[in-house]
Amino acid sequence: MTVLEWSESLVGGAAIKDERVAPNASWSGVVAAGEVLTIVDVGGNQSADCLIYNAHDPDERYSVPDTLAWQGNAYVRAGTVLRSNEGRPLMTVVANEIDRQDTIGGACGKESNTLRYGHHVMFHHGCRENFLSEGAKHGLGVRDLVSNLNWFMNVPVEPDGALGIVDGMSGPGKRVAVRAEMDVLVVVSNCPQMNNPCNDFNPTPLRMIVVQPGGVRP
Amino acid sequence: MNVRAEHRTDSVLNARDDARAQTGLNSEWMPYLPASSSPFVPAGVDPAGLTWAETVAPGGYTHKVLARGTRLRLDDPTGQACAHLLVYNALEPVERLNVADTLKIPWQAYLRAGTPLLSGDGRVLASLVEDTSGHHDAFCGTTTEAWNESKYGDARPEGPSPAGRSLFVKAAAKHGLTRRDLPPSVSFFQGIRVAADGDLGWLGSAGPGTQVTLVAELPLLVLLANVAHPRDPRPEYVVGPLRVHAWRGEATGPADPRFDATPELNRAYLNTVDYAEARGL
Numbered sequence: 387m388t389v390l391e392w393s394e395s396l397v398g399g400a401a402i403k404d405e406r407v408a409p410n411a412s413w414s415g416v417v418a419a420g421e422v423l424t425i426v427d428v429g430g431n432q433s434a435d436c437l438i439y440n441a442h443d444p445d446e447r448y449s450v451p452d453t454l455a456w457q458g459n460a461y462v463r464a465g466t467v468l469r470s471n472e473g474r475p476l477m478t479v480v481a482n483e484i485d486r487q488d489t490i491g492g493a494c495g496k497e498s499n500t501l502r503y504g505h506h507v508m509f510h511h512g513c514r515e516n517f518l519s520e521g522a523k524h525g526l527g528v529r530d531l532v533s534n535l536n537w538f539m540n541v542p543v544e545p546d547g548a549l550g551i552v553d554g555m556s557g558p559g560k561r562v563a564v565r566a567e568m569d570v571l572v573v574v575s576n577c578p579q580m581n582n583p584c585n586d587f588n589p590t591p592l593r594m595i596v597v598q599p600g601g602v603r604p
Numbered sequence: 605m606n607v608r609a610e611h612r613t614d615s616v617l618n619a620r621d622d623a624r625a626q627t628g629l630n631s632e633w634m635p636y637l638p639a640s641s642s643p644f645v646p647a648g649v650d651p652a653g654l655t656w657a658e659t660v661a662p663g664g665y666t667h668k669v670l671a672r673g674t675r676l677r678l679d680d681p682t683g684q685a686c687a688h689l690l691v692y693n694a695l696e697p698v699e700r701l702n703v704a705d706t707l708k709i710p711w712q713a714y715l716r717a718g719t720p721l722l723s724g725d726g727r728v729l730a731s732l733v734e735d736t737s738g739h740h741d742a743f744c745g746t747t748t749e750a751w752n753e754s755k756y757g758d759a760r761p762e763g764p765s766p767a768g769r770s771l772f773v774k775a776a777a778k779h780g781l782t783r784r785d786l787p788p789s790v791s792f793f794q795g796i797r798v799a800a801d802g803d804l805g806w807l808g809s810a811g812p813g814t815q816v817t818l819v820a821e822l823p824l825l826v827l828l829a830n831v832a833h834p835r836d837p838r839p840e841y842v843v844g845p846l847r848v849h850a851w852r853g854e855a856t857g858p859a860d861p862r863f864d865a866t867p868e869l870n871r872a873y874l875n876t877v878d879y880a881e882a883r884g885l
Contacts, residue, residue: 492704
């Protein structure tokens with residue numbers, strides 16, 4: 387029996403946005419500079435694949451290597467500055483309820499699923515499909531898909547370099563909160579993968595809450 | 605040195621003679637044309653089969669479209685090169701290097717002989733088939749102007765410490781691509797290792813004289829930037845020349861042991877061959 391824990395914003399403030407993302411679905415929203423987005427892992431161990439763009443110039447977008455090289459660490463934790471391909475801060479992780487968040491595992495897709503599991507899963511839905519359909523609402527296309535964040539997913543790198551998606555460290559109602567350092571467009575795929583533990587083989591909803599900390603709604 | 609005084613260019617004919625007097629000069633960093641004239645033909649390679657021969661300057665970049673099956677050799681003669689690489693399907697450049705898949709699908713964080721450089725479309729753009737260095741990186745990408753400005757105080761593309769991204773922007777532009785088309789890249793010859801807590805430790809160079817060889821599995825647009833690695837701990841901008849050679853060959857097929865070395869590789873090559881055959885390549 388799936389336990390759903392919807393939680394609340396990790397950061398106090400005036401509510402700007404509060405939306406639920408169905409299992410397997412996509413979501414996008416603009417988060418203005420200073421606002422804080424809380425993502426709730428409602429059912430536990432549900433990967434929220436995430437891309438971030440400068441809302442005014444989407445050619446500037448989230449960059450895994452810039453984020454990692456700048457902090458000198460492969461994992462995303464509280465304090466991690468999510469940087470753009472120009473090295474500039476897009477968002478900062480201000481609170482985090484699981485040990486570490488992933489940004490090296492990338493997104494699933496119909497084509498890459500054929501490599502990982504076989505051509506019999508080609509018909510499955512994937513995060514790349516979600517990114518394409520959600521991105522199209524904002525004029526984004528396949529040229530705009532880059533390596534992404536996977537909130538609540540667990541990808542360890544072992545001493546010999548072995549790397550892969552393993553059982554998650556999250557649970558129902560666990561949260562992460564990220565503060566926008568500029569106006570950003572956030573695109574999320576509620577991962578539909580049914581062939582690995584990135585969502586515990588059980589896709590569940592997400593809750594997306596945006597607040598203006600300590601202030602009144604502008 | 606007074607360069608002005610060395611040139612007589614007071615008329616068109618004199619200017620033409622002055623320009624033509626440069627014919628036949630060499631520099632430390634240059635392309636060699638025809639490629640068979642390379643002073644550094646790789647051992648065991650027939651010079652007549654070479655399709656690209658070049659020494660890339662420290663802080664320089666280069667780019668080329670290669671035929672399917674081409675062997676691409678990168679040499680680090682001094683142990684100080686850092687070859688930042690992006691590859692695209694030259695026929696449909698929206699198909700491009702996907703670093704996350706390149707690590708995740710082989711279940712391995714470190715680039716090594718046998719690693720497929722995968723696109724996001726479930727195909728192999730290039731296979732890493734030989735590697736005498738083992739010191740590479742797929743985590744840190746290349747440098748930005750913001751990084752080099754903060755580290756070296758200068759990131760001008762024309763300056764002494766250009767950022768890899770600035771050079772990729774120029775290389776991509778020469779193929780009609782923009783900064784929108786620059787995904788995360790990989791780099792060869794300066795290594796990074798991930799500690800248990802995630803720390804990105806500096807492994808650096810394996811020493812002078814190492815090389816890697818890739819096979820183009822599709823018609824391949826190659827962008828290379830030879831710049832200091834972002835995590836290079838040295839405060840000064842250190843990078844050595846990068847040697848590039850390419851020669852004709854065959855793409856990976858069922859007769860190659862790597863075609864079915866793992867289930868993931870097998871399906872990646874099957875997808876790649878499927879695409880090539882459907883396009884009549």
